[in-house]
Amino acid sequence: MLRRKYEWILMLVVSVLLVSGVVSAGSILELRYTNAFNIEYLENGNKIVTDGDGVDWLLVPQGQQVPTGYGNLSVIYTPIDRVLLASTTQACLLRPLEVLDSVVAVTASLDSWYIDEIKTGLQNGTVTFVGEDWAPDFEKIQEIDPDYAVVYTGSYPQTTLIEKFKELNIPYLVDNEYIESKAFGRMEWIKFLATFYNKDDVAVEFFDSALQQIEDLQGVFADREQPKVVWGSLYNGKVYVPQAGSYVAEMIALAGGDYVFNHLGVNESGSAEITLEEFYVQAIDADIFIYSSWDVLSTDDIVKQAQILAELKSMKNGNVWRYNENWYQSLDRTHLQIVELAGIFHPTLFTEKINDYLTQLKK
C-alpha cells in the first residue's frame, strides 16, 4: 500500500517537473560549466546518467519496472541510500540536497570533518570511518555493505578503492568535481549527485540561485577600482599560489579583486610552487593577502616562516586573512565564499561583516 502511494507521489513529482519544463522526456540536463557528466531524461522518470568515468547507468525510480531496450546498462533504483563517500567535498554537495542521512561510511576521520551532519553521524555511529582511501579497512566496508560508493578518478584516481570495489561488487559512481577548473564547474556536480536521489529540481534551483547571487554581486562593485590580491601559503620555505586558470583565481575575479599572479599558468588549474623572492616581488604592493591555510594564527606566524613578508603592504596594513578550517568543505557554498571575499575586497560596500570562511589575522 505504502509502495503504491510512494509510486503515485513519484509520478506526480515527475509530471510536475515535466510540465514546469525542468525535465522533459528525451531531454538532456543543461550543464553550464562542465561536460564531464551527463543526464538524459527518459519516459516515466527513468534516466541515463553518464558518470565522471564515462560509465552509463540506467536510473529507475524504486518500485517501477526496468524499461526495455537498455539491457546493456547497469540499473540503479532511485533514490539511492546507504552510501560510502570517498571524499569530503562529495558530502558538501549532498548538504543542500538534505540527503546526508544516506551516508553510512566515509574515508575521513572525525577530526577532518567540518560538516555537522557527518560529524554527528560519526559520533553517534550512523556513519563509520572506514580508514583512509589509500589503504581503507575493506573488512569494515564489507561489513557495512554500502549500496553505493562515490569515488573519484582523474589525475589522482582512487585505484585501490575502485579495484577492490569491483571485486566486492560494490557499485561505485565516479564524481570528478575536483578536476574542474571553474568554481561553478565544481559546484555543478551537485546535479550529478542529486539525480541519484531524484532531487534534480532541487539541485537546479540551488545552483541557479547561487549563480544569480554572484551575478547580482557583479553590479555592486562594477565601477569600483579592484584591489590587488595575493593568495598563497608557505610550506618548507616554498610558496604555493593558485594558477591563473584555477577556480581560486576565478573566485577572486568574481569577488572584484585583481589577482597579482594572473599571468602565472593562464590555462592551468591547481596551484604552482614558486620561490619566495618571486612571491615577494609580486605580493609587495598587494592590498590584500589571503593565506590559503589555517596553520597560522597571526601575521607573526607568517613572518616566522619568511621574515621578508613583514614588508608586504598587506601585512603592514593588517589586511591579511587566512582560511577557516571549513574552507574546503564548503564547496556547496562557493557563492557565499565569493560574497565574503567581495566584502573583504570592498569593505565600504558591504556593511555586514561575514567571517564564515576566512579570518582576519592580527599580529
Place this chain on the structure above:
Amino acid sequence: MEIIAKKTRRYTMVLTVLSVLLLLTFLLNVGLGSVKISLIQVFWEIKKMVFHQQAEQSVYRAIIGQIRLPRTLAAMISGSSLAVAGLLLQIFFRNPLVGPFVLGISSGATLAVGLILLAGVSFGLNTAIPFLIVLAAFSGSVLVMIVVLLISRKVKSVVTLLIIGLMAGYFCSSVTSFLMAFAEKEEVKGFIMWTMGSFSGFSWHKVTVLLLIALPILLATLLISKPLNALLMGESYAISMGVNIKATRLIIVLISSLLAGLVTAFAGPVSFVGLSVPHISKLCFGTADNKILIPGTALLGGIITGLCDLFARTVFAPIEVPISAVTSLLGAPIVIFLLLRRRNVL
C-alpha cells in the same frame, strides 16, 4: 657421521617448526581483522570455500574470501620473495648489508610510478586504469635490471657491479626527486603513500599473477643452491668446482631482481624484509648451506611479513600503518636480539 645426522635432524626440525608457524600465521591473518569473526565461523567459511559448498554470499564469507585470504597470501608470498631475493644477493655480493633493492630495483619502480603519479604520464587516459601502477612499477624494475645485467657482462668484479647498482638507484631516486619538486602537494601525498608500501586492497587477480610468477621463481632458486654454496667460498673456488660464473651471476641477478620487482610492483617498496630475514634465517639454522637456507628464508619471510601486515592493518584499524614502517620497527630489534643471543658473526 653422528654430527651430520644431528645437524640434519636439527634442520628438519627447524623447517618443520617454521612450516607450522607459517600455517599458524596464515590462520591468524585470516582469522583476525577489524571485524570480529569467531574462529569457528572462519573455519566454517573456509571449509565451504574449499569444498565449493553452495552457500549464500554472507558478509563474513566476503570478508574472509575476498579481503583477508588474498591479502594474506599476497603478504606471505611477497615476504618469501623479498627474503629469498635478499639472501641471493647477500651471497652473491658476499655482503651482509645488501638487500634486494641494492641494484636499484626499487628506485626504478619508484621512478616509473612517479612518472605516473607525479608527472601525470597516463597515456592520455584520465581514469583509474587497473594494473597501470603495477605495470609501471614492474617495467621500471625490469628496465633497471636490464641495464645492470648488460653492465654486469662487461665488469668482472662484483663490487663494481654493486656500485653500479647503487649508482643506478641514486640516478632513479634523483629523477624522482625532480618529479616531486615539480609536483603538487596532493600528488606528492599519494606518491609517498605508495612508496611506503601496502597490501591493502589486494585482489584475487593480483594474487594469482603474483603466485603464478613468484612461486616458480622461488622453486627455481632451489636449483641454484649448489653453485650458490660454491660461491660462498669465493669465485675462484666456484670456478674450480665447475661453476659457470657468468651464467650463475646472470641467474642470480635475474631471479632476485624479478622477485623484488614483482613485489614492489604489487605492494610498493617493502623495506627491511629482504635485508633482515636472511640474517634471522642464518641465525635460526646456524648454517650457510643454501639448500636449507633458501626454503628456511622463504618460510621466515612469509611468516614475518604476514605478521607485520596483520599488525599494520589491525592495531590502529581502520587506519592502516604503512607496511615498511612495521617491518623495520619489528624486524630491527629481532635481528639485534638474535645477534646478541647467538653472538654470531654474520
